[in-house]
Amino acid sequence: MSFRGIMTYYRTIRLADTDAAGVVYFAAALSICHEAYEASLEQSYINMRTFFSDPNVAIPIVYGEIKFFAPLYSGDQLEINLFPKQLTDSEFEIKYELVKVAPNAEKVALAQTRHVCIHPNPRRRSPLPDLMVQWLDHCATPEAVDI
Amino acid sequence: MSFRGIMTYYRTIRLADTDAAGVVYFAAALSICHEAYEASLEQSYINMRTFFSDPNVAIPIVYGEIKFFAPLYSGDQLEINLFPKQLTDSEFEIKYELVKVAPNAEKVALAQTRHVCIHPNPRRRSPLPDLMVQWLDHCATPEAVDI
Amino acid sequence: MSFRGIMTYYRTIRLADTDAAGVVYFAAALSICHEAYEASLEQSYINMRTFFSDPNVAIPIVYGEIKFFAPLYSGDQLEINLFPKQLTDSEFEIKYELVKVAPNAEKVALAQTRHVCIHPNPRRRSPLPDLMVQWLDHCATPEAVDI
Amino acid sequence: MSFRGIMTYYRTIRLADTDAAGVVYFAAALSICHEAYEASLEQSYINMRTFFSDPNVAIPIVYGEIKFFAPLYSGDQLEINLFPKQLTDSEFEIKYELVKVAPNAEKVALAQTRHVCIHPNPRRRSPLPDLMVQWLDHCATPEAVDI
Numbered sequence: 001m002s003f004r005g006i007m008t009y010y011r012t013i014r015l016a017d018t019d020a021a022g023v024v025y026f027a028a029a030l031s032i033c034h035e036a037y038e039a040s041l042e043q044s045y046i047n048m049r050t051f052f053s054d055p056n057v058a059i060p061i062v063y064g065e066i067k068f069f070a071p072l073y074s075g076d077q078l079e080i081n082l083f084p085k086q087l088t089d090s091e092f093e094i095k096y097e098l099v100k101v102a103p104n105a106e107k108v109a110l111a112q113t114r115h116v117c118i119h120p121n122p123r124r125r126s127p128l129p130d131l132m133v134q135w136l137d138h139c140a141t142p143e144a145v146d147i
Numbered sequence: 148m149s150f151r152g153i154m155t156y157y158r159t160i161r162l163a164d165t166d167a168a169g170v171v172y173f174a175a176a177l178s179i180c181h182e183a184y185e186a187s188l189e190q191s192y193i194n195m196r197t198f199f200s201d202p203n204v205a206i207p208i209v210y211g212e213i214k215f216f217a218p219l220y221s222g223d224q225l226e227i228n229l230f231p232k233q234l235t236d237s238e239f240e241i242k243y244e245l246v247k248v249a250p251n252a253e254k255v256a257l258a259q260t261r262h263v264c265i266h267p268n269p270r271r272r273s274p275l276p277d278l279m280v281q282w283l284d285h286c287a288t289p290e291a292v293d294i
Numbered sequence: 295m296s297f298r299g300i301m302t303y304y305r306t307i308r309l310a311d312t313d314a315a316g317v318v319y320f321a322a323a324l325s326i327c328h329e330a331y332e333a334s335l336e337q338s339y340i341n342m343r344t345f346f347s348d349p350n351v352a353i354p355i356v357y358g359e360i361k362f363f364a365p366l367y368s369g370d371q372l373e374i375n376l377f378p379k380q381l382t383d384s385e386f387e388i389k390y391e392l393v394k395v396a397p398n399a400e401k402v403a404l405a406q407t408r409h410v411c412i413h414p415n416p417r418r419r420s421p422l423p424d425l426m427v428q429w430l431d432h433c434a435t436p437e438a439v440d441i
Numbered sequence: 442m443s444f445r446g447i448m449t450y451y452r453t454i455r456l457a458d459t460d461a462a463g464v465v466y467f468a469a470a471l472s473i474c475h476e477a478y479e480a481s482l483e484q485s486y487i488n489m490r491t492f493f494s495d496p497n498v499a500i501p502i503v504y505g506e507i508k509f510f511a512p513l514y515s516g517d518q519l520e521i522n523l524f525p526k527q528l529t530d531s532e533f534e535i536k537y538e539l540v541k542v543a544p545n546a547e548k549v550a551l552a553q554t555r556h557v558c559i560h561p562n563p564r565r566r567s568p569l570p571d572l573m574v575q576w577l578d579h580c581a582t583p584e585a586v587d588i
Binding site for chain 2: 064
């Protein structure tokens with residue numbers, strides 16, 4: 001299914017992601033989820049540089065969470081699956097499934113972020129730009145995924 | 148109340164905490180919460196170096212979440228209040244209230260982490276070490292705080 | 295000497311600064327130096343939020359280096375001494391001495407950054423703003439420090 | 442030349458790499474260089490998890506530097522070329538050339554790290570492990586590269 005090709009992000013755990021406890025620092029895993037979101041936007045031809053510095057539109061994260069089932073170590077290869085979903089005309093959420101690829105596929109974490117479109121100055125809610133709505137439409141999964 | 152003195156952590160937002168959108172990167176705020184947790188453990192004379200590298204005991208974070216009410220900028224001064232609570236003999240949670248100090252006190256975010264004590268090799272649940280139980284007892288708030 | 299009070303920054307090593315090798319991740323130590331620079335600017339009443347997002351003036355780092363003499367661990371308490379020096383009307387450098395406070399004062403690293411003032415759009419060299427020149431004057435050390 | 446295939450690392454700049462000044466945070470660029478080093482070791486079948494947590498051998502970075510020629514923005518695609526070189530039986534350096542791929546190939550930064558092999562407890566110099574020497578041999582460039 002072409003969906004997988006578009007919405008899956010591959011990432012190897014790097015030393016900078018880990019801490020002295022020997023495993024991935026918990027907040028770094030959320031950062032990896034955000035990378036997956038950025039990679040997905042790029043595949044829809046959204047320019048990251050202008051997107052994140054537009055003076056008229058900002059889409060800050062208002063909520064983030066992550067749940068771990070297993071530790072992650074330097075060198076671990078991850079597959080991150082994204083499940084974005086528009087909630088209102090100004091808001092969407094993304095669910096993330098983090099799967100360790102080897103030695104056996106193992107779901108190691110689930111995460112979620114919620115994003116609200118605003119006009120930054122003064123800060124007030126604003127409809128999502130067309131490109132984001134197109135991206136959300138493009139990513140819509142045919143059925144609910146229970147993560 | 149002596150509680151405040153022990154459980155409040157002060158932190159100024161630094162450039163490294165921010166991103167090109169001009170505000171604090173969402174995952175960096177969770178990292179700041181973890182700093183507050185570490186500072187609190189230190190005040191109970193728990194040695195951070197040995198605590199995080201003990202081969203027999205690890206207390207990984209199994210869950211983290213954060214909810215933002217307002218953006219944070221470079222130079223913003225934060226007060227982070229911690230509300231730790233033991234859940235079982237091997238598990239505890241911490242709630243965090245992030246308050247921007249100036250110009251007016253403003254609650255900018257709420258966060259939560261859940262921590263499970265394990266024996267790392269092989270990984271299995273293990274009772275929290277005495278020092279952690281003492282820290283949790285010491286931090287126990289007289290009444291539930293609704294955050 | 296009042297100099298010390300102004301130009302010394304205190305920082306405890308946090309878990310997020312470390313990596314799975316058990317010590318501070320090398321690039322994180324440079325980030326700690328930058329924090330010290332920011333703290334110093336703040337003490338000269340330079341507003342960090344506007345300073346780092348001014349559309350007409352930017353002072354990017356064009357060079358950074360760090361040399362380690364000893365490892366740093368979670369919980370280590372550092373004193374960072376800054377030695378800023380103006381080089382031209384558009385350029386300055388800062389030297390940093392990182393000293394581990396306990397159990398004995400021990401110089402653990404030396405670092406350096408070089409900063410060039412530019413007009414961002416189009417990018418061209420530009421004289422340092424008055425506030426920065428004042429900060430540099432204020433920080434000027436009476437004699438050369440060999441670091 | 443097959444060399445390029447082995448020693449070149451591709452990396453897109455992510456939001457987490459940037460700061461409120463709108464460009465890559467200087468220390469983050471050094472972190473990206475380290476990722477390239479890790480990716481290169483992996484291609485020589487060096488296991489990252491055990492490599493960074495070996496109780497008998499550590500190869501800390503004792504020196505790092507970076508020089509920027511141009512700013513880097515979210516979404517920029519980088520090619521990082523590595524030039525490792527053994528210096529003594531316990532020490533090596535790596536030079537890094539950071540090239541922005543589009544719109545035109547542009548050298549944006551040069552970096553360098555120096556690594557010393559030690560036995561961690563007590564910390565004393567120790568010969569590089571065979572696998573590292575093989576990696577260094579494998580990477581040796583036929584002629585000096587002036588970076």
